[in-house]
Amino acid sequence: xxxxxxxxTVEDPRISLGDGGILPPIRGGxxxxxxxxxxxxxxxxxxxxxxxxxxxxxxxxxxxxxxSAYIVRQxxxxxxxxxxxxxxxxxxxxxxxLLLINTGVLILSSVFIELARRQIKDQAAxxxxxxxxRVSVGEQMRIPWLSMTLVLGLTFLLGQWTxxxxxxxxxxxxxxxxxxxxxxxxxGAHAIHLMGGVLALFVAGIASLLRRSAATRSIxxxxxxxxxxxxxALWIYILCLxxxxx
Amino acid sequence: xxxxxxxxxxxxxxxxxxxxxRKWVFSLDHKVIGLQYYFLALAAVLxxxxxxxxxxxxxxxxxxxxxxxxDIKPETYLTLVTMHGTIMVFFVLTTxxxxxxxxxxxxxxxxxxxxxxxxxNMLSFWTTLLGFIVMIAAFFVAGGAPLHGWTGYAPLSxxxxxxxxxxxxxxxxxxxxxxxxxxxxxxxxxxxxxxLDMRAKGMTMMRLPLTVWAWFVTAILGLLAFGVLLSxxxxxxxxxxxxxxxxxxxxxxxxxxxxxxxxxxLLWQHLFWFFGHPEVYIAILPAMGMCSQLLSVFSRKPIxxxxxxxxxxxxxxxxxxxxxxxxxxxxxxxxYTAFAFSIMTMGIxxxxxxxxxxxxxxxxxxxxxxxxxxxFAIGFVSLFxxxxxxxxxxxxxxxxxxxxDTYFVPAHFHLIMGVASIFGIFAATYYWFPKMFxxxxxxxxxxxxxxxxxxxxxxxxxxMHYLGMAGMxxxxxxxxxxxxxxxxxxxxxxxxxxxxxxxxxxxxxxVNLFWSMFKGKQASDNPWEATTLEWTTATPPPHDNFxxxxxxxxxxxxxxxxxxxxxxxxxxxxxxxxxxx
Numbered sequence: 001x002x003x004x005x006x007x008x009t010v011e012d013p014r015i016s017l018g019d020g021g022i023l024p025p026i027r028g029g030x031x032x033x034x035x036x037x038x039x040x041x042x043x044x045x046x047x048x049x050x051x052x053x054x055x056x057x058x059x060x061x062x063x064x065x066x067x068s069a070y071i072v073r074q075x076x077x078x079x080x081x082x083x084x085x086x087x088x089x090x091x092x093x094x095x096x097x098l099l100l101i102n103t104g105v106l107i108l109s110s111v112f113i114e115l116a117r118r119q120i121k122d123q124a125a126x127x128x129x130x131x132x133x134r135v136s137v138g139e140q141m142r143i144p145w146l147s148m149t150l151v152l153g154l155t156f157l158l159g160q161w162t163x164x165x166x167x168x169x170x171x172x173x174x175x176x177x178x179x180x181x182x183x184x185x186x187x188g189a190h191a192i193h194l195m196g197g198v199l200a201l202f203v204a205g206i207a208s209l210l211r212r213s214a215a216t217r218s219i220x221x222x223x224x225x226x227x228x229x230x231x232x233a234l235w236i237y238i239l240c241l242x243x244x245x246x
Numbered sequence: 247x248x249x250x251x252x253x254x255x256x257x258x259x260x261x262x263x264x265x266x267x268r269k270w271v272f273s274l275d276h277k278v279i280g281l282q283y284y285f286l287a288l289a290a291v292l293x294x295x296x297x298x299x300x301x302x303x304x305x306x307x308x309x310x311x312x313x314x315x316x317d318i319k320p321e322t323y324l325t326l327v328t329m330h331g332t333i334m335v336f337f338v339l340t341t342x343x344x345x346x347x348x349x350x351x352x353x354x355x356x357x358x359x360x361x362x363x364x365x366x367n368m369l370s371f372w373t374t375l376l377g378f379i380v381m382i383a384a385f386f387v388a389g390g391a392p393l394h395g396w397t398g399y400a401p402l403s404x405x406x407x408x409x410x411x412x413x414x415x416x417x418x419x420x421x422x423x424x425x426x427x428x429x430x431x432x433x434x435x436x437x438x439x440x441x442l443d444m445r446a447k448g449m450t451m452m453r454l455p456l457t458v459w460a461w462f463v464t465a466i467l468g469l470l471a472f473g474v475l476l477s478x479x480x481x482x483x484x485x486x487x488x489x490x491x492x493x494x495x496x497x498x499x500x501x502x503x504x505x506x507x508x509x510x511x512l513l514w515q516h517l518f519w520f521f522g523h524p525e526v527y528i529a530i531l532p533a534m535g536m537c538s539q540l541l542s543v544f545s546r547k548p549i550x551x552x553x554x555x556x557x558x559x560x561x562x563x564x565x566x567x568x569x570x571x572x573x574x575x576x577x578x579x580x581x582y583t584a585f586a587f588s589i590m591t592m593g594i595x596x597x598x599x600x601x602x603x604x605x606x607x608x609x610x611x612x613x614x615x616x617x618x619x620x621x622f623a624i625g626f627v628s629l630f631x632x633x634x635x636x637x638x639x640x641x642x643x644x645x646x647x648x649x650x651d652t653y654f655v656p657a658h659f660h661l662i663m664g665v666a667s668i669f670g671i672f673a674a675t676y677y678w679f680p681k682m683f684x685x686x687x688x689x690x691x692x693x694x695x696x697x698x699x700x701x702x703x704x705x706x707x708x709x710m711h712y713l714g715m716a717g718m719x720x721x722x723x724x725x726x727x728x729x730x731x732x733x734x735x736x737x738x739x740x741x742x743x744x745x746x747x748x749x750x751x752x753x754x755x756x757v758n759l760f761w762s763m764f765k766g767k768q769a770s771d772n773p774w775e776a777t778t779l780e781w782t783t784a785t786p787p788p789h790d791n792f793x794x795x796x797x798x799x800x801x802x803x804x805x806x807x808x809x810x811x812x813x814x815x816x817x818x819x820x821x822x823x824x825x826x827x
Contacts, residue, residue, distance in 0.1 A: 061473030078508030
């Protein structure tokens with residue numbers, strides 16, 4: 001019986017940004033998942049990644065817009081009716097230390113999901129070989145990176161909720177000061193987006209349970225991983241904004 | 247008959263649906279979704295038009311009690327203004343040209359079997375429909391619909407107690423727009439991915455029909471603009487419901503402090519207009535693309551300066567993000583900032599003029615076929631020029647301060663953004679109706695419709711320029727008792743009468759549309775002898791657009807009157823005719 005190494009090299013499909021004179025890719029062809037009505041794996045992955053890239057643009061614009069509002073609002077004076085003078089009402093919020101721990105959790109989850117992405121990509125690449133009844137690639141240890149990412153993601157969200165509770169306990173509510181408004185706004189908006197990532201992890205898990213093909217699972221996990229990395233980078237940006245531009 | 251080359255059978259992401267619900271309601275087919283968008287926009291335009299009719303009636307007969315509605319109070323008038331503008335901008339001008347025709351024809355024109363993400367496409371429509379339902383619901387809640395204008399200026403829009411309609415009605419208005427933004431973003435995602443990744447073999451970017459270029463750039467504008475509007479809407483909702491002060495300064499209502507302080511109404515204006523100005527191009531760019539297409543088809547000539555047209559679309563899209571401040575000259579901005587916005591605004595006239603001259607160049611010495619789509623395309627050019635020419639007036643801060651709050655501004659933007667875009671929709675309807683429904687529309691009814699609309703539009707909006715220059719302010723519900731404006735009342739009456747006639751003319755369109763669906767003459771596959779890929783397939787197109795094939799493209803989209811060719815047009819999938827002539 002033949003034996004193969006588990007390390008396989010698959011060419012990473014590039015995102016097509018075809019310009020004048022360059023022919024777009026020809027679709028069709030085979031693959032381990034090209035059932036009736038589906039383009040091949042590389043095409044699906046490239047298209048899905050392009051879709052994700054496009055989808056992240058308005059998310060980026062949303063936070064660019066919030067940042068713009070943050071900077072503008074920070075510099076605005078307000079009228080004090082008692083003294084009839086212009087004063088600044090921006091009171092910096094002391095961020096809970098818990099946010100640093102949450103940050104560590106999120107970064108670690110980002111590492112885990114990257115490992116999950118690579119693991120399933122290798123599985124998808126070997127699928128045409130392992131599908132052969134007379135070929136074995138040997139046993140390897142399957143670490144449940146996706147589940148671990150999910151646990152860490154939920155831990156992060158719980159941590160953010162706890163940080164909100166700590167803020168409230170210190171007297172900072174949504175409308176207490178403009179700076180606290182932005183803390184709740186930015187952390188809340190980020191948390192909602194991260195919930196989307198958690199949902200995607202569930203979808204990836206369901207795809208696995210429903211015995212979807214390795215290629216389909218690989219694409220779902222690949223997209224979720226890139227989205228998750230984006231969320232981690234976005235969170236670091238938000239934390240820096242709240243901490244250093246307050 | 248030419249032989250079209252096809253590639254190997256193209257895979258399609260989903261099978262042809264069976265049953266009414268899967269086929270016509272929760273359809274994944276981009277063509278059905280396009281029709282759903284189109285009819286949603288049709289319903290919305292009827293509502294929006296009805297509201298404008300009520301406004302026009304009230305302006306000249308302010309004490310008239312209308313059947314069912316009774317007296318129109320000043321605040322009701324402002325509600326009409328608000329809802330007319332919002333419905334028209336979002337659910338008509340953004341929905342029909344992009345969601346309707348873009349959805350239906352972009353995949354076919356690039357040789358794709360469907361959009362890149364069909365499920366997302368379906369969700370995009372249903373999200374938009376939900377947004378429309380929420381918007382209409384604002385009429386029926388306590389206090390009614392909001393009165394803060396389609397621009398939703400704070401602090402009027404940012405507190406619940408500023409007037410009737412600013413309670414739940416205003417919340418619904420904001421939520422509706424937020425829902426619309428999400429739907430539009432899902433749509434834009436599909437348009438961009440499909441255009442970049444699903445073009446047929448040989449369909450290079452420089453062989454794309456200008457309609458596709460317009461839909462593509464419009465989608466990019468939406469992608470960048472709707473996220474900002476969404477963010478502004480979230481902040482507005484927080485100000486209204488959570489007591490924050492992003493947009494509300496220290497203000498009193500009826501002598502009582504509101505509890506807000508330190509917010510900036512101008513921050514709302516900046517965020518809103520950063521979306522709002524690109525929105526103008528979101529409405530007009532698809533119409534420009536359709537107009538370019540039709541002028542070439544019916545002049546039997548290649549479009550004049552294809553590459554220049556592409557770069558002009560890109561230029562307009564880019565500059566569209568640089569000029570939002572010209573909506574805020576009245577806000578007391580620094581003269582230096584105003585100067586920069588003014589220069590940029592006038593700069594956008596350059597690509598606009600390139601397009602206009604190229605349209606005229608296309609018409610020049612053409613063998614023009616004055617069909618109904620062509621009439622509306624020429625009408626579009628006329629309205630675009632007439633509406634555009636007043637742009638440089640308003641782009642100058644010193645003139646804008648005089649004209650901004652007068653009827654001059656509604657005259658300007660209705661011509662260039664509103665009715666010009668509507669003319670694009672009409673042109674596209676008459677042009678693509680045979681492909682969509684397999685039947686021709688009545689040409690005689692279409693011509694009557696054109697002349698009613700064309701003359702009526704000018705009769706309504708040209709006099710508004712004079713009203714504005716004479717100092718008649720906009721947004722006021724009743725000006726008949728103002729002495730210095732007495733001399734202008736006859737002109738206001740003329741505008742209202744013209745509106746009656748123009749709206750009556752639209753009934754011809756409605757009758758023609760529905761009558762032709764069932765009784766129109768059977769259409770051939772290519773009744774206009776056009777070159778783009780939608781005319782190579784059956785009428786109406788099959789589920790996968792090309793009946794199990796993928797076309798291979800060899801030619802540009804506007805190969806008309808080609809020397810040596812057996813007929814006066816060469817289709818995109820015909821054998822190659824050599825370098826573009």
